[in-house]
Amino acid sequence: MAQTLGVITPQVMQVETPLTLSSGAVLPRYDLTYETYGQLNEDASNAILVCHALSGDHHVAGLDADNKPGWWDSYIGPGKPVDTNHFFVVCSNNLGGCRGSTGPASLNPETGKVYGPDFPIATCKDWVNSQYELQKHLKIPQWAALIGGSMGGMQVLQWAMDYPDQLRHALVIAAAPKLSAQNIAFNVVARRAIMSDPDFHEGRFLEHNTTPKQGLAQARMLGHLTYLSDDLMGTKFGRERREDALKYNYEVEFQIESYLNYQGEKFATKQNFDANTYLLMTKALDYFDPAAEFDHDLSKALACATAKFLVVSFTSDWRFSPERSHEIVKALLDNDTDVCYAEITSEHGHDAFLLPNEHYEGIFRAYMKRVLKDIPSQHDETKK
Amino acid sequence: MAQTLGVITPQVMQVETPLTLSSGAVLPRYDLTYETYGQLNEDASNAILVCHALSGDHHVAGLDADNKPGWWDSYIGPGKPVDTNHFFVVCSNNLGGCRGSTGPASLNPETGKVYGPDFPIATCKDWVNSQYELQKHLKIPQWAALIGGSMGGMQVLQWAMDYPDQLRHALVIAAAPKLSAQNIAFNVVARRAIMSDPDFHEGRFLEHNTTPKQGLAQARMLGHLTYLSDDLMGTKFGRERREDALKYNYEVEFQIESYLNYQGEKFATKQNFDANTYLLMTKALDYFDPAAEFDHDLSKALACATAKFLVVSFTSDWRFSPERSHEIVKALLDNDTDVCYAEITSEHGHDAFLLPNEHYEGIFRAYMKRVLKDIPSQHDETKK
Numbered sequence: 001m002a003q004t005l006g007v008i009t010p011q012v013m014q015v016e017t018p019l020t021l022s023s024g025a026v027l028p029r030y031d032l033t034y035e036t037y038g039q040l041n042e043d044a045s046n047a048i049l050v051c052h053a054l055s056g057d058h059h060v061a062g063l064d065a066d067n068k069p070g071w072w073d074s075y076i077g078p079g080k081p082v083d084t085n086h087f088f089v090v091c092s093n094n095l096g097g098c099r100g101s102t103g104p105a106s107l108n109p110e111t112g113k114v115y116g117p118d119f120p121i122a123t124c125k126d127w128v129n130s131q132y133e134l135q136k137h138l139k140i141p142q143w144a145a146l147i148g149g150s151m152g153g154m155q156v157l158q159w160a161m162d163y164p165d166q167l168r169h170a171l172v173i174a175a176a177p178k179l180s181a182q183n184i185a186f187n188v189v190a191r192r193a194i195m196s197d198p199d200f201h202e203g204r205f206l207e208h209n210t211t212p213k214q215g216l217a218q219a220r221m222l223g224h225l226t227y228l229s230d231d232l233m234g235t236k237f238g239r240e241r242r243e244d245a246l247k248y249n250y251e252v253e254f255q256i257e258s259y260l261n262y263q264g265e266k267f268a269t270k271q272n273f274d275a276n277t278y279l280l281m282t283k284a285l286d287y288f289d290p291a292a293e294f295d296h297d298l299s300k301a302l303a304c305a306t307a308k309f310l311v312v313s314f315t316s317d318w319r320f321s322p323e324r325s326h327e328i329v330k331a332l333l334d335n336d337t338d339v340c341y342a343e344i345t346s347e348h349g350h351d352a353f354l355l356p357n358e359h360y361e362g363i364f365r366a367y368m369k370r371v372l373k374d375i376p377s378q379h380d381e382t383k384k
Numbered sequence: 385m386a387q388t389l390g391v392i393t394p395q396v397m398q399v400e401t402p403l404t405l406s407s408g409a410v411l412p413r414y415d416l417t418y419e420t421y422g423q424l425n426e427d428a429s430n431a432i433l434v435c436h437a438l439s440g441d442h443h444v445a446g447l448d449a450d451n452k453p454g455w456w457d458s459y460i461g462p463g464k465p466v467d468t469n470h471f472f473v474v475c476s477n478n479l480g481g482c483r484g485s486t487g488p489a490s491l492n493p494e495t496g497k498v499y500g501p502d503f504p505i506a507t508c509k510d511w512v513n514s515q516y517e518l519q520k521h522l523k524i525p526q527w528a529a530l531i532g533g534s535m536g537g538m539q540v541l542q543w544a545m546d547y548p549d550q551l552r553h554a555l556v557i558a559a560a561p562k563l564s565a566q567n568i569a570f571n572v573v574a575r576r577a578i579m580s581d582p583d584f585h586e587g588r589f590l591e592h593n594t595t596p597k598q599g600l601a602q603a604r605m606l607g608h609l610t611y612l613s614d615d616l617m618g619t620k621f622g623r624e625r626r627e628d629a630l631k632y633n634y635e636v637e638f639q640i641e642s643y644l645n646y647q648g649e650k651f652a653t654k655q656n657f658d659a660n661t662y663l664l665m666t667k668a669l670d671y672f673d674p675a676a677e678f679d680h681d682l683s684k685a686l687a688c689a690t691a692k693f694l695v696v697s698f699t700s701d702w703r704f705s706p707e708r709s710h711e712i713v714k715a716l717l718d719n720d721t722d723v724c725y726a727e728i729t730s731e732h733g734h735d736a737f738l739l740p741n742e743h744y745e746g747i748f749r750a751y752m753k754r755v756l757k758d759i760p761s762q763h764d765e766t767k768k
Contacts, residue, residue, distance in 0.1 A: 016541040023632035061661035121632045181617035181640045182609070188641045189605050191634065198582050214580040221573050222606070225566070236399065237671060246671060248407035248505045250575065250663060254670065256565045257572045279634060287630060289623060 005062030005077045005084060008035045013092075013137045019130060025120030028109055032134050033100025034092035036060045037076065038084030040138070045375050047140040048082060049167075050091040051148030051155035054223070054274060054281050057099035060091040066285065072149075072204035081206045081364040082147065086372050094155075095130045096122040096280040104276030105206060117203025121280055124151075124158040124288045131155075132163060142170065145169035145371045146307075149353040150320065151281070154288045157328070160264075160305040161290055170307040171364075174242075174317055174353035176324035177254065177298050178289040178330070181326060184236050186226055187282040194275050203276050216275045217264030224263050229316035299329060299334035308338040308374075310367045312360070314352035315345050340367060363373035389446030389461050389468060392419050392454075394484060397476075397521045403514060409504030412493055416518050417484025418442045418476035419548040421460065422468030422491070428637040429759050430663070431524040432466060433515065434475040435532030435539035438607070438665050439657060441483035444475040456533075458740050464706065465748040470756050474522065475548045478539075479514045480506040488660030489590060501587025503665055508535075508542040508672045515539075516547060529553035529755045530691075534704065535665070540671050544689040545674055553755045554691040555748075558701055558737035560708035560714070561682050562673040567703065570610055571666040574603035578659050587660055600659045601648030608647050613700035613733035681716035682711060692722040692758075696744070698736035699729050724751060725734075 005102050012031050019027045040047060050060050050072065058370040061076035061084070064067055076082040076089055096119060104119035111118075135143065146167045148156040153175025160170045180188070194200060197215030201208045228236075237256040247253050252261060267273050294300035309332055312323035322343050334340040342363045346352035352360070396415050403411045419442045424431060434444050434456065445460035445468070447453055460466040460473055477485040481502060488503035495502075520528065530551045532540040537559025544554045562569070578584060581599030585592045612620075621640040631637050636645060651657050678684035693716055697709035706727050716723040726747045730736035734742070 011649050023630070025632070178623065180614055181621045181623065181638075182612075184613040184623065184638050184642055185609050185617065185640050186604075188638070188644055189602060189609065190601055192645075195576060195634065196602070197580075218573060218576055218580070218602075221569075221576070225569050225573065228566075230564055230566040233569065237565045239562065239565065239568065246407070248409070250579065250667070254565075254572070256569050260569055260572055261576075283634070346385070 005037055005073075006066065007067070008037065008059070008062035010035050010058060012100065013134055013164070015130070015133055019126070021120050021126045023120050025070045027095075027102065029119070030095060030102035030130065031100065031106075032092045032095065032102075032130055032132060034090055035060065035062070035070075036059050036138075037081075037089040038087050041375075043230065043351040043376070044140050045142070046086060046139075046144055047088045047090060047138070048145045048147060048371075049135070049143050049159075050076070050082075050089060051127075051131075051146065051152035052091065053148075053150035053152050054285070054300070055220075056102075056152070057097060057315070058091045058093040059099070059314075061089065072354065075361070075364060081361055081368050083271045083368065083372075087144065087368075089379060090134070092131060092134055094127045094281070095251040096275030096277060097286070098277040103274065104203070104280065105274045114206045116206060116276060119276060119280070121283050121287075123284050126153050126164050127155055127284075128158045131159075132166065135166065142204065142365065143167040145171060145368075147171040147173070148175070149173040150175060151285055154285070157302075158290060160307045160309075161301060164304050164306045167307045169310070169376050170305070171310045171312070171367065172312060172325075172328060173312040174320055174325075174350060175328070176320040177247055177291060177327050179285055180324075184286050186222060187286055188227050190222050191279055193218035193222070200275065203279075205275065211268070211272070211362060212275045213268040216268035216278060217261075218274065220267040220273075221260040221264040221279060224260060226352045229318065229347055231316060232349055234345045235347065236331050271375070298331035302328075302331045302337065303335050305332070305335070305337060309340070312353070312363065313343050313346070314350070315343060317350045317352060319350040329383075389421055389457075391451070392421065392443070392446035392448065394419050394442060396484065396516055399514070399517055403510070405504050405510045406507040407504050411479075411504070411612035413485065413487065414514065414723060415490075416476045416479065416486075416514055418474055418518060419444065419446070420455075421473040422763040423446050424472040424522070425759075428522075428524050429526070429758070430470060430528055431472045431474060431522070432529045432531060432755075433519070433527050434460070434466075434473060435515075435530065435536035436475065436478065437532075437534035437536050438517060438669070439604075439651070439662070442475045442477040442485075443483070445473065453565060456738065459745070459748060462511055465752050467752065467756075471528065471752075474518070476515060476518055477509045478506070479667070480661060480668070482658030482661040487658065488587070488664065489658045498590045500637075503660060503664070505667050505671075507668050508539050509546060511539055511540045512546050513667075516550070516745060518552065520688050526701060527551040528759050529555060529752075531557070532559070533557040534559060534734065535669055538669070541686075542672075544691045544693075545685060548688050548690045551691045552704070552758050553694070553751075555694045555696070555751065556709075556712060557696040557706055558698060558709075558734060559712070560704040561675060561711050563669055564708075568670050570606060571670055574606050575663055575666055577602035577606070578663060584659065587663075589659065595652070595656070596659045597652040600652035600657065601645075603662060604651040604657075605644040605648040608644055610703045611734045613702060613731055615700060616731045616733055617619075619731065665727060682715035686712075686715045686721065687719050689716070689719070689721060693724070694747075695723060695725045696737070696747065697727050698732070698734070699727060700731050701734045701736060704736040707766070
């Protein structure tokens with residue numbers, strides 16, 4: 001039976017050397033907040049880095065101070081697919097985030113005021129560079145694996161291209177090699193909802209002691225719309241109303257309406273997600289396009305990757321559909337890269353990558369056994 | 385060669401008898417603004433009623449006073465599939481609209497002030513009832529055909545159920561027998577964008593000499609997102625940027641962004657669409673579910689229909705996908721109703737129903753010949 005990880009205390013890496021971002025902007029200093037689970041082995045060869053999605057953070061497993069389980073707790077822990085009895089797992093909040101790492105809500109050391117809109121837009125490349133500092137900080141010579149879903153999967157791709165010899169395995173789940181025009185369009189509408197909220201104050205809402213709750217809630221509602229499949233929404237909510245009789249007014253009436261409103265409010269109010277971080281993360285997604293520097297040829301872009309890959313997609317995911325994963329797999333095969341691909345049947349849409357699913361768990365677990373086998377110091381043990 | 389219809393002058397039917405709506409609300413009086421094209425024949429047997437979609441209006445063909453062609457001008461006119469050399473075509477702005485028919489922007493005769501949010505929510509059923517008044521007003525004993533796309537297609541279904549002996553043919557294009565949870569969800573987010581705009585003033589924006597432009601533009605952008613297919617957006621805009629270099633800020637950068645912004649602004653500012661009408665139309669769509677009164681059995685709901693049907697869907701339409709049309713066709717077949725079904729290959733998504741397409745036009749034209757044949761007085765002529 002799986003044990004539990006218990007309460008995890010986040011740690012902070014403080015980097016006092018300046019970081020030049022893709023945009024050319026320089027961060028004079030920054031913090032990366034991270035959590036770790038399991039024990040680093042003697043030769044530091046069992047370390048795994050997990051990259052989070054758009055609204056995720058470093059709290060990926062175990063419980064936080066409020067006893068809230070991590071966002072991927074069902075897959076990471078003792079006896080779980082990413083088994084913390086064997087692996088030392090690390091997850092950090094991305095630069096530009098709002099959960100402890102330096103971001104728009106942090107103090108700008110040069111002005112003594114909150115960055116707000118002055119925080120430079122970070123990219124996937126910048127995140128990877130800052131995580132490489134974390135790798136050195138933790139004295140990890142090479143990651144046994146990088147794992148990420150959605151935006152996190154893109155980050156894993158970026159790692160495999162920018163630091164090919166720093167990872168042995170790359171697990172790219174429910175991701176895409178770049179956003180489609182439709183993906184960008186959803187981000188455009190979400191950003192507009194935030195930026196047109198009168199409480200946005202051109203990004204200086206914290207200085208005005210407010211937050212653009214309405215806009216952020218709308219952006220989140222729109223996000224949820226793309227995370228769930230049409231079928232699942234149908235199964236889960238259908239056209240059910242909260243009351244039998246039609247209201248003939250604009251109050252909340254359908255269950256799906258009530259669900260989306262709840263998700264929006266929770267995100268903007270209870271979880272207090274920073275609106276500037278949301279803008280930044282969506283823009284980093286829009287910009288992600290590693291093939292662009294290689295004549296828009298993804299195969300060329302991935303030619304330098306030496307890691308072994310697991311690519312996973314979900315049948316009902318229409319945000320990053322299986323076809324988008326096929327593009328990645330094709331590019332890897334063009335380079336004779338070692339790649340396993342699994343297309344998991346699920347009705348849960350893009351959200352499926354976070355949810356329990358027997359087939360998915362089986363593949364994930366089997367692949368992680370392979371990752372374990374490839375750990376030099378564990379080799380003898382796993383041979384038994 | 386097709387002639388042109390020239391400039392068309394809208395007409396207004398003024399109804400001074402009260403109309404009770406589905407909600408129970410009573411409209412003391414109302415106007416329906418409409419246009420007609422072609423000539424009504426002697427026994428008034430060649431009349432066709434076209435029903436418009438969410439943001440459509442009565443100006444379906446010919447030119448308006450500003451020389452703007454109607455929204456379906458490519459399919460309606462002399463020599464076109466709906467041939468005005470043979471048919472007398474009528475199109476009216478729906479009740480609750482903002483293009484001349486009585487709606488939220490009209491004066492409430494009981495208060496002398498603009499209705500605004502006090503205008504009652506109308507339903508598909510109400511639109512059909514008011515259009516039946518128009519039919520009587522025009523002294524048309526029976527429509528040769530009812531034609532509608534998207535929301536207009538739903539209205540045609542409603543006509544076929546509520547006034548089965550008032551139409552001989554029903555053309556239901558790119559429609560659905562009810563909205564899915566996902567369809568409703570998009571409407572929920574669109575309405576929220578409008579209603580949370582500080583210029584909305586709880587619907588009394590006209591009294592405040594303003595309009596919720598931001599919210600309406602966002603709603604329209606979201607609409608456009610669902611009208612276009614992912615593929616078409618990819619072909620048309622891809623990830624193209626307005627300038628080569630990345631901006632690393634939140635200014636308009638991608639072509640799709642620029643397109644959506646333009647569509648949003650145009651709708652909210654230049655076309656000055658009434659925000660309360662937009663709310664009303666989306667709510668009427670949410671409510672449309674004729675099977676609900678028949679144990680959620682669409683076959684039972686359509687059992688009374690006596691018209692012959694043409695049902696058309698488009699392969700890349702993900703708003704009302706071909707599967708939604710299949711539901712309608714199945715229900716009609718369950719009743720041994722005469723139905724033709726065409727699934728048109730198109731990459732244009734939901735918008736396809738408005739756009740030129742050889743296959744679509746061929747089917748439309750062929751079916752309209754059948755409609756013409758079924759006109760009693762034209763029978764001899766078409767036999768030749």
